[in-house]
Amino acid sequence: MPSTARTQTERTGTAMNTAVRSTNHPRLSPHVRVTFDQVRQRHVLLGPESVVVLNPTAAAILDLCDGQRAVAEIVRELRGRYANVPDDEVRDFLARLVVRRCVELCDE
Numbered sequence: 738m739p740s741t742a743r744t745q746t747e748r749t750g751t752a753m754n755t756a757v758r759s760t761n762h763p764r765l766s767p768h769v770r771v772t773f774d775q776v777r778q779r780h781v782l783l784g785p786e787s788v789v790v791l792n793p794t795a796a797a798i799l800d801l802c803d804g805q806r807a808v809a810e811i812v813r814e815l816r817g818r819y820a821n822v823p824d825d826e827v828r829d830f831l832a833r834l835v836v837r838r839c840v841e842l843c844d845e
Contacts, residue, residue, distance in 0.1 A: 755835045757808060757828040761842040764804030769839045771799050784839060794819065798827060804843055 757763070765771065769784040771791070780796035782789040791799070797818065801811045808828060815822040834840040 755832045757831045757835065757842060759807060759809040759812075759824065759828070761808050761844060762804050762806065763802040763808060763811070763831050763835075763840050763842055765799065765802055766839055766841050771796060782839060789839075795830065798830060799840075802831075802840060804841075 769782055771780055771782055773779070774781045774788075774790075777790060780791040780793075780799075782791055782799065794815075797815060798811060801814055806814070808831065809824075812822055812824050812827050815827065831840055831842075835842060
């Protein structure tokens with residue numbers, strides 16, 4: 738039986754499953770930045786009126802989002818640092834941030 742709950746698209750007008758391709762070149766949106774929070778001893782993503790506490794892997798992904806590297810290159814770099822880096826999980830993480838307008842995708 739289909740759910741009667743409104744989808745993310747219906748609530749916000751933005752598709753939740755924004756496609757992030759391996760050839761996209763992600764970069765942080767101009768209104769956000771990643772910094773290290775001394776109090777929390779964690780990296781955080783700062784936006785207008787928002788703070789997202791990042792785990793080390795998320796911070797590493799965002800550190801590589803410079804608009805120059807393709808998603809495939811980011812995944813390859815992360816695989817050099819971590820034992821298990823599924824391509825689809827990196828793309829899903831970036832897609833969630835695209836929906837929140839924290840990351841922009843460029844085609845190079």
